[in-house]
Amino acid sequence: MGQFIQPFLMFGLCVVGGAGVLLALPRGGRSPQVLGALLAGLVLGVALLVLGLNAGHEHPLPYFYIFALTGLGAALRVITHPRPVYAALYFVLTVIATGGLFLLLSAEFMAFSLIIVYAGAILITYLFVIMLATQAPEEGEIEALADYDTSAREPVAATVAGFLLLALLTSFMFKGIPNLRPGELAPAETLLADMPRLIEQNFASHGLLKSGEHVVLDSNKHAIITEAGVKVTGGQGERVIAKSDWPSDLEVTNVERVGFNLLRDHPGTIEIAGVILLMAMLGAVVLSRKQVQIDEEAKRLQAMRLGDNSGGAS
Amino acid sequence: MTLAQAGLPAAMGGATLGHYLVVSAILFTLGLIGFLTRRNLIIMFLCTELMFQAAGLALVAFGRYHMNFNGQTFVIFVLTVAAAEAAMALALVVLLFRRRESLDAEAWQDMKG
Numbered sequence: 001m002g003q004f005i006q007p008f009l010m011f012g013l014c015v016v017g018g019a020g021v022l023l024a025l026p027r028g029g030r031s032p033q034v035l036g037a038l039l040a041g042l043v044l045g046v047a048l049l050v051l052g053l054n055a056g057h058e059h060p061l062p063y064f065y066i067f068a069l070t071g072l073g074a075a076l077r078v079i080t081h082p083r084p085v086y087a088a089l090y091f092v093l094t095v096i097a098t099g100g101l102f103l104l105l106s107a108e109f110m111a112f113s114l115i116i117v118y119a120g121a122i123l124i125t126y127l128f129v130i131m132l133a134t135q136a137p138e139e140g141e142i143e144a145l146a147d148y149d150t151s152a153r154e155p156v157a158a159t160v161a162g163f164l165l166l167a168l169l170t171s172f173m174f175k176g177i178p179n180l181r182p183g184e185l186a187p188a189e190t191l192l193a194d195m196p197r198l199i200e201q202n203f204a205s206h207g208l209l210k211s212g213e214h215v216v217l218d219s220n221k222h223a224i225i226t227e228a229g230v231k232v233t234g235g236q237g238e239r240v241i242a243k244s245d246w247p248s249d250l251e252v253t254n255v256e257r258v259g260f261n262l263l264r265d266h267p268g269t270i271e272i273a274g275v276i277l278l279m280a281m282l283g284a285v286v287l288s289r290k291q292v293q294i295d296e297e298a299k300r301l302q303a304m305r306l307g308d309n310s311g312g313a314s
Numbered sequence: 315m316t317l318a319q320a321g322l323p324a325a326m327g328g329a330t331l332g333h334y335l336v337v338s339a340i341l342f343t344l345g346l347i348g349f350l351t352r353r354n355l356i357i358m359f360l361c362t363e364l365m366f367q368a369a370g371l372a373l374v375a376f377g378r379y380h381m382n383f384n385g386q387t388f389v390i391f392v393l394t395v396a397a398a399e400a401a402m403a404l405a406l407v408v409l410l411f412r413r414r415e416s417l418d419a420e421a422w423q424d425m426k427g
Contacts, residue, residue, distance in 0.1 A: 064329040068337045079348030098367050105378040110386050117393050122400045129404045133411045148353040148418035158350035166343040183380035261383040273394040280398030287405035
């Protein structure tokens with residue numbers, strides 16, 4: 001894989017990108033936000049382009065660039081947009097772009113569960129709370145942006161810290177990546193042995209199994225797959241369907257591999273995840289049931305306001 | 315068994331591991347900067363979700379590179395933790411908002427030790 005990018009160029013890109021993000025952060029209208037965002041986006045494009053050129057023969061597909069640029073651009077808007085609702089919607093865009101990158105990595109199950117769980121569930125909760133916690137403008141009044149949304153806290157220190165971290169991360173990454181060796185996909189047979197029903201259905205749909213025949217199971221209810229092929233039994237006694245005769249679509253999909261990995265190798269972790277979710281639910285219920293004491297004056301004012309509204313409506 | 319037989323494209327979507335890790339690192343950095351600079355409590359927690367995304371992307375990329383499905387399995391648990399975090403954080407934010415009628419993190423500056 002070799003050297004990805006010159007260290008000097010990389011640190012330069014980090015500095016310019018940091019300056020762009022710094023300018024793009026909201027500072028009460030005193031900062032040229034658009035210019036900063038453009039600068040940051042430009043640096044991002046250059047960085048990805050340089051990476052692409054240095055990757056040698058493997059030129060990334062346009063999809064990678066589209067998803068990466070969409071995701072990172074939307075992430076930049078999440079942290080710079082002064083309106084919380086828009087920030088949350090840009091976050092949905094980031095989630096979808098990340099889902100696209102997962103698809104490119106052939107993690108289909110994770111891509112769609114990410115979109116369902118994040119964009120579908122978590123973000124709706126965020127939007128609910130944003131709506132709940134934003135005061136509606138008085139009638140006839142233009143909605144004003146809250147001061148805490150339009151001015152950033154310690155933008156310089158935060159950006160310097162962030163891009164220092166990025167420079168460190170990338171330099172260590174580029175040092176370490178050439179030492180990595182890609183792994184081999186575990187052969188499908190080891191997993192297929194656990195799925196005799198899948199083999200039976202596949203063979204039957206291709207007419208390889210005669211009526212009454214079924215796959216021989218060992219004491220653990222696994223199919224017996226040997227060097228020669230898989231053993232089946234039935235009307236005319238045992239025979240072996242050779243691997244060369246196996247249909248080409250008898251394969252283990254990504255979802256099946258993830259499922260096997262999850263349920264066979266990490267059963268305890270699933271239990272712990274369940275406990276975490278239960279505790280979070282209990283915690284949220286207990287926290288939000290807590291009554292906040294409002295003093296008598298505030299109560300009287302609120303009652304008066306409600307009375308006015310109902311009076312006006314009737 | 316070749317990669318194409320397993321229904322996987324030969325390369326990682328045409329890009330290398332380094333590409334995905336760089337995207338993940340930049341996403342994480344943006345989330346970190348957002349968490350440090352934004353003063354709106356809700357946006358601060360949204361930025362932690364950005365960092366979760368970055369971690370998940372790195373996990374899936376490494377898992378794909380090493381052909382080890384633990385990477386994807388772990389993203390499921392990251393999702394679980396993110397969901398739990400969102401529930402707790404938002405309950406806390408609602409509670410804090412009811413007390414000060416503001417989402418400003420600096421309204422709670424007097425808690426500084």
